[in-house]
Amino acid sequence: MRLSPDQLIFWQHGFFKLNGTIVFTWGLMIVLAAGSKLITRRLSTDLNRSRWQNLLEIVVTGIEKQIEDVGLKHPEKYIGFLGTLFLFVALAALCTIIPGYEPPTGSLSTTAALALCVFVAVPLFGIEEQGLGGYLASYTKPTFIMLPFNIISELSRTLALAVRLFGNMMSGAMIIAILLTITPFLFPIVMTALGLLTGMVQAYIFSILAAVYIAAATHTRKPKPALAPKT
Amino acid sequence: MDSMTIIAVASIATAGLTTGIGCMCPALGEGRSVATALTALAQQPDASATITRTLFVGLAMIESTAIYCFVVSMILIFANPFWNHVIAGAATVAGK
Numbered sequence: 649m650r651l652s653p654d655q656l657i658f659w660q661h662g663f664f665k666l667n668g669t670i671v672f673t674w675g676l677m678i679v680l681a682a683g684s685k686l687i688t689r690r691l692s693t694d695l696n697r698s699r700w701q702n703l704l705e706i707v708v709t710g711i712e713k714q715i716e717d718v719g720l721k722h723p724e725k726y727i728g729f730l731g732t733l734f735l736f737v738a739l740a741a742l743c744t745i746i747p748g749y750e751p752p753t754g755s756l757s758t759t760a761a762l763a764l765c766v767f768v769a770v771p772l773f774g775i776e777e778q779g780l781g782g783y784l785a786s787y788t789k790p791t792f793i794m795l796p797f798n799i800i801s802e803l804s805r806t807l808a809l810a811v812r813l814f815g816n817m818m819s820g821a822m823i824i825a826i827l828l829t830i831t832p833f834l835f836p837i838v839m840t841a842l843g844l845l846t847g848m849v850q851a852y853i854f855s856i857l858a859a860v861y862i863a864a865a866t867h868t869r870k871p872k873p874a875l876a877p878k879t
Numbered sequence: 880m881d882s883m884t885i886i887a888v889a890s891i892a893t894a895g896l897t898t899g900i901g902c903m904c905p906a907l908g909e910g911r912s913v914a915t916a917l918t919a920l921a922q923q924p925d926a927s928a929t930i931t932r933t934l935f936v937g938l939a940m941i942e943s944t945a946i947y948c949f950v951v952s953m954i955l956i957f958a959n960p961f962w963n964h965v966i967a968g969a970a971t972v973a974g975k
Contacts (some may be wrong), residue, residue, distance in 0.1 A: 815943070
């Protein structure tokens with residue numbers, strides 16, 4: 649019973665292993681990068697455009713609107729990072745339709761790497777917005793006693809991001825594998841459909857949570873305006 | 880009972896108990912949150928986008944505790960270090 653694509657070894661030479669996680673991640677990267685490059689080769693701004701360009705525009709404007717709804721005022725600064733997170737996790741979940749494919753997010757290493765990216769990106773965006781002193785001061789809000797708790801919450805929500813995505817993807821694959829040994833014909837198909845749904849929801853949740861954390865870090869506190877004297 | 884039996888029984892019983900309790904309590908929490916979200920939607924249909932998004936984020940947070948319990952159960956059944964240690968010890972004893 650294979651817990652994750654880590655144990656599916658394609659090629660091994662001494663210490664270096666090409667396991668399923670790496671190969672499927674490379675496949676997803678090639679599909680995303682080459683697909684986007686091909687579609688955006690000839691962009692048109694008039695009403696006569698290819699349907700692939702329409703699809704990409706729907707996706708990009710949808711993500712932009714969601715980022716703005718969360719509270720980030722200039723979504724173009726963050727859409728590179730957040731959009732890539734969403735597209736990678738969503739495509740990793742969608743491709744389970746292809747037989748022989750296992751989602752690389754079903755391995756704790758991939759989800760830990762994505763969560764570490766968020767963990768590093770949040771202070772970077774916060775410092776870019778508020779300056780180093782302002783960002784570090786935000787750890788001592790609302791009182792100085794909250795400093796250890798804020799630090800612990802940073803670490804624990806990163807861990808929660810990784811384990812949440814890993815657990816959802818791994819459980820989907822494992823339920824399908826178990827059902828294949830029990831009732832091979834109808835239920836695995838139903839569970840694959842459910843796995844698609846949870847995969848898309850988890851992709852959305854991952855990117856929205858990353859956006860919320862970035863919004864919390866870049867929320868500049870405006871100084872209180874001086875009260876105008878009553879005339 | 881020797882230690883191998885104790886470890887096996889404890890792992891299996893705990894895995895079942897963890898999954899059982901870990902599925903019940905988050906389900907109760909999610910049910911209550913969806914009920915409250917439906918009430919809010921009925922009172923303010925204009926805010927449906929915000930309410931739906933907040934509902935999904937909240938459901939994902941509640942779901943993660945269920946996922947933690949599932950991961951612990953899976954570890955107990957499939958990647959149990961105590962069981963592996965005991966099995967390795969029994970294999971070396973049988974090999975002698």
